Amino acid sequence: MDTQRRTDFGPPDFRRFLPPVIKDNYGKWKYHEILKPGVMVHVGEGGDKLFTVRAGSPRLLGTKRIRKYAELADKYCGGHLRFTSRHNVEFLLTDEANIDPLIKDLHDLGHPVGGIGPAISSIVHTQGWVHCHSAATDASGVVKAVMDDLHEYFDGTKQIPGKLRIALACCLNMCGAVHCSDIAILGVHRRPPKVQQGLNKVCEIPNVIAACPTAAIRPSTVDGNPSVEIDESLCMFCANCFSVCPALPMADALNDGVSIWVGGKVSNARSEPMFSKLAVPFIENEPPRWPTVVQAVRKIVEVWADGARPYERMGDFIERIGWPKFFKLTGIEFQKEHIDDYRYAGLSYKRSAQLRH
Amino acid sequence: MSETNGKGSATPLLDELEKGDWPSFVTQIKEMAADGNEQCQQLLELLERSYREKIGHWKHGGIVGVHGYGGGVIGRYNDLPEEFPAIAHFHTLRVNMPTGWFYTSEVLRKICDIWDEHGSGLTNMHGSTGDIILLGTTTDELEPTFQALSEADFDLGGSGSDVRTPSACVGPARCEWACYDTLDLCNDLTQTFQDELHRPAFPYKFKFKCSGCPNDCVASIARSDMSIIGTWRDDIRIDQDEVRAYAEGGMNIERDICGNCPTKCMAWDGNELEIDNSNCVKCMHCINAMPKALRPGVDTGATILLGAKAPIVQGAQLSSVLIPFIKLEPPYQEIKDLAERIWDFWGEHGKNRERVGELMQRVGLGNFLEAIEVEPLPEMIAAPRDNPYVFYEEYYEEEDEEAEEEEPAAVP
Amino acid sequence: MAVTTEQIADAMYEMVKEVQGKKKLKAMDLTHAMIDRYGAEGCDKKMCKAAIRDLIDNDRCVYTYFGGSYIELPHEEGAASGG
Ligand code: SF4
Ligand code: SF4
Numbered sequence: 076m077d078t079q080r081r082t083d084f085g086p087p088d089f090r091r092f093l094p095p096v097i098k099d100n101y102g103k104w105k106y107h108e109i110l111k112p113g114v115m116v117h118v119g120e121g122g123d124k125l126f127t128v129r130a131g132s133p134r135l136l137g138t139k140r141i142r143k144y145a146e147l148a149d150k151y152c153g154g155h156l157r158f159t160s161r162h163n164v165e166f167l168l169t170d171e172a173n174i175d176p177l178i179k180d181l182h183d184l185g186h187p188v189g190g191i192g193p194a195i196s197s198i199v200h201t202q203g204w205v206h207c208h209s210a211a212t213d214a215s216g217v218v219k220a221v222m223d224d225l226h227e228y229f230d231g232t233k234q235i236p237g238k239l240r241i242a243l244a245c246c247l248n249m250c251g252a253v254h255c256s257d258i259a260i261l262g263v264h265r266r267p268p269k270v271q272q273g274l275n276k277v278c279e280i281p282n283v284i285a286a287c288p289t290a291a292i293r294p295s296t297v298d299g300n301p302s303v304e305i306d307e308s309l310c311m312f313c314a315n316c317f318s319v320c321p322a323l324p325m326a327d328a329l330n331d332g333v334s335i336w337v338g339g340k341v342s343n344a345r346s347e348p349m350f351s352k353l354a355v356p357f358i359e360n361e362p363p364r365w366p367t368v369v370q371a372v373r374k375i376v377e378v379w380a381d382g383a384r385p386y387e388r389m390g391d392f393i394e395r396i397g398w399p400k401f402f403k404l405t406g407i408e409f410q411k412e413h414i415d416d417y418r419y420a421g422l423s424y425k426r427s428a429q430l431r432h
Numbered sequence: 433m434s435e436t437n438g439k440g441s442a443t444p445l446l447d448e449l450e451k452g453d454w455p456s457f458v459t460q461i462k463e464m465a466a467d468g469n470e471q472c473q474q475l476l477e478l479l480e481r482s483y484r485e486k487i488g489h490w491k492h493g494g495i496v497g498v499h500g501y502g503g504g505v506i507g508r509y510n511d512l513p514e515e516f517p518a519i520a521h522f523h524t525l526r527v528n529m530p531t532g533w534f535y536t537s538e539v540l541r542k543i544c545d546i547w548d549e550h551g552s553g554l555t556n557m558h559g560s561t562g563d564i565i566l567l568g569t570t571t572d573e574l575e576p577t578f579q580a581l582s583e584a585d586f587d588l589g590g591s592g593s594d595v596r597t598p599s600a601c602v603g604p605a606r607c608e609w610a611c612y613d614t615l616d617l618c619n620d621l622t623q624t625f626q627d628e629l630h631r632p633a634f635p636y637k638f639k640f641k642c643s644g645c646p647n648d649c650v651a652s653i654a655r656s657d658m659s660i661i662g663t664w665r666d667d668i669r670i671d672q673d674e675v676r677a678y679a680e681g682g683m684n685i686e687r688d689i690c691g692n693c694p695t696k697c698m699a700w701d702g703n704e705l706e707i708d709n710s711n712c713v714k715c716m717h718c719i720n721a722m723p724k725a726l727r728p729g730v731d732t733g734a735t736i737l738l739g740a741k742a743p744i745v746q747g748a749q750l751s752s753v754l755i756p757f758i759k760l761e762p763p764y765q766e767i768k769d770l771a772e773r774i775w776d777f778w779g780e781h782g783k784n785r786e787r788v789g790e791l792m793q794r795v796g797l798g799n800f801l802e803a804i805e806v807e808p809l810p811e812m813i814a815a816p817r818d819n820p821y822v823f824y825e826e827y828y829e830e831e832d833e834e835a836e837e838e839e840p841a842a843v844p
Numbered sequence: 845m846a847v848t849t850e851q852i853a854d855a856m857y858e859m860v861k862e863v864q865g866k867k868k869l870k871a872m873d874l875t876h877a878m879i880d881r882y883g884a885e886g887c888d889k890k891m892c893k894a895a896i897r898d899l900i901d902n903d904r905c906v907y908t909y910f911g912g913s914y915i916e917l918p919h920e921e922g923a924a925s926g927g
Binding site for chain 1: 446448453454455461464472479485488490491492501508531532535537538540541543547548553554555557558559560561562567586599601602604605607610613630646647649661688692714716721723724727740741744745750785
């Protein structure tokens with residue numbers, strides 16, 4: 076073993092990578108303006124200007140493409156760039172004249188510029204079939220198909236009343252914590268786990284039983300070996316059991332698919348942060364381009380874009396018009412699954428006679 | 433090996449995802465597969481198979497890692513190793529990103545060099561928690577990759593039951609609304625809690641996220657056990673000339689600004705904008721809408737909220753208020769002590785896979801506060817309880833009452 | 845009763861060995877057990893932390909992950925074998 080081995084030194088200090096204009100104006104920015112879709116300028120107290128060009132990316136990037144980003148940063152930004160929490164890449168410029176040539180190069184590379192202000196930004200998403208063991212759907216493929224359809228809302232070709240944030244998680248683990256998005260696409264299983272032979276050799280049975288939030292798992296004996304059985308009527312397909320025991324697979328080509336949730340947000344602007352709520356309980360997986368999901372998302376976006384007031388987020392819009400009207404306008408069928416039946420379910424029942432007729 | 437020439441594409445379904453205007457992840461994998469990168473070639477084929485069969489082909493590994501660390505590596509194996517041997521092991525490394533995701537072209541190339549040499553060349557920039565995700569390598573390459581990364585000054589991020597890689601919004605580096613130095617705090621917490629980040633000792637994961645203002649650009653209130661959200665206590669700074677300029681530019685201040693204020697604490701008479709700051713809840717709406725005219729105050733700090741999580745295990749939660757206002761200056765001792773007190777209680781009483789938010793629910797916020805030595809405040813709740821099943825903790829016995837009667841009342 | 849980090853590490857190792865394959869222990873389980881055994885005066889969380897680090901750094905135990913992190917004896921990865 077190498078004697079030089081270092082541990083616990085943490086990430087390199089971010090200050091090493093800040094461009095000079097940021098070092099000079101750190102904590103001293105005065106205001107910003109959106110100059111055009113995907114381009115903004117920040118102005119310092121002393122008048123310095125920093126231009127940002129934001130480009131959409133597929134999140135899954137090969138080193139070849141990252142090297143291309145580095146080239147562009149060298150060519151236009153003195154070698155400086157950053158990424159955003161929504162997987163966009165941002166080029167940081169001081170010379171306004173470089174903006175348009177940079178945008179042209181980005182377009183030539185196939186990257187749209189946009190996602191700032193009242194726009195649909197990139198979809199935050201997870202690994203899906205590319206690399207995840209518990210995925211109920213693919214992630215990158217659905218995202219690609221949805222963004223192909225919505226890119227005009229990203230690049231500013233189409234105007235919208237406010238921000239709209241879409242996120243996708245390929246199972247309830249929600250590595251992307253999608254549960255507070257204007258539109259969330261969530262992979263779901265619909266069949267209880269299949270107990271595999273030899274479970275007791277791979278997993279500790281008490282741990283497996285304890286993993287289930289609804290106590291659907293009970294000890295049993297299979298061919299003389301200790302194992303577990305599932306009370307299917309209690310299973311809500313959360314896959315907690317599979318997380319602690321790989322001998323309880325949930326993935327099922329026939330029954331996996333996605334659900335769509337709407338009206339969540341994290342920002343405190345105007346209304347308080349809120350959870351997304353169920354809009355479409357289930358859509359089958361339709362690789363490679365998930366047309367039903369794409370259409371459903373588009374319909375929801377259009378209903379909101381048509382009806383929302385300036386700045387109004389999806390959740391505020393729906394609260395104003397009421398859920399019955401949301402279902403009517405989107406044409407989504409209201410079903411039993413829409414009504415909560417887990418803990419505190421009653422809190423989401425309508426407890427007044429204030430209705431629109 | 434796949435047939436891509438003559439007989440048409442080996443990946444007809446994935447090819448469909450190279451069409452359209454949004455940049456394609458399939459193109460990314462193909463670009464890397466182009467000059468003989470077997471891992472990427474086989475990944476394409478395996479993914480094509482998933483697309484055909486509508487099912488994933490990955491298994492979770494529970495043991496692989498780098499020496500001494502319990503986090504930072506996610507083990508992955510495919511379930512068809514004979515057919516796809518180049519990606520039979522295809523582990524992920526989570527590399528702690530520079531706070532704020534700032535890079536120079538030089539350091540980006542360095543990461544690319546390391547990953548071309550030691551892995552598939554595929555990445556996520558970035559993963560959901562914020563780490564640089566190096567996607568796919570063999571068990572044998574894990575230690576050499578870590579070695580090369582450490583020479584370039586990059587350490588691994590968190591995974592498992594540990595402090596996950598903390599993240600922060602762009603903060604004072606490029607945002608006039610940052611009410612504290614999100615980047616510095618995030619970097620400081622990351623460095624302070626290296627042991628907690630690399631050696632899982634908690635009941636489950638713990639996330640810190642630092643947002644500079646209530647717009648919460650890193651979604652801390654939805655995604656972090658400890659959400660640190662910048663705010664201010666004094667008055668919104670107003671430049672009335674700029675307000676008038678927005679009005680002249682066509683903004684409907686009455687309807688879109690005052691009308692959208694959640695507490696209706698603003699008034700516009702066509703010339704001056706007036707704000708009743710004592711009723712402003714710091715929602716950011718008016719400031720977002722008129723960044724040239726309005727700015728947060730100068731007595732800034734943060735609100736600390738606790739307990740957000742995705743649904744697993746007991747259901748999703750948003751963070752709720754723990755400290756209504758705190759000043760945040762280095763060395764940030766108060767917030768670090770608070771985190772340690774929370775971890776102590778959680779380590780003592782948390783069940784396996786129970787997040788802090790779930791523990792808070794299970795024992796009740798009141799008891800939780802007592803345990804971590806924080807006074808209850810009305811800011812912590814939306815409303816007092818409406819259910820009368822109160823767990824009163826004390827009552828008098830008859831003897832006590834007599835004893836009490838004998839004592840003269842302390843307060844007249 | 846004063847104990848050394850090495851003694852704690854050995855005792856932890858025995859615990860892990862005894863339940864290997866039957867039950868998974870977390871760092872916290874080991875720590876609680878040691879404080880119970882040796883008493884809070886002789887053995888604190890810091891020492892337990894050091895003992896765990898010692899076990900891992902000397903390859904006597906490894907961290908594992910199955911929906912949560914555990915401490916086990918080094919063994920073959922189940923998922924690594926075919927099928
Ligand atoms: S999927 Fe969830 S509800 Fe169903 S058995 Fe497993 S743990 Fe229980
Ligand atoms: S920040 Fe929000 S609450 Fe405060 S004055 Fe502006 S709109 Fe009203």
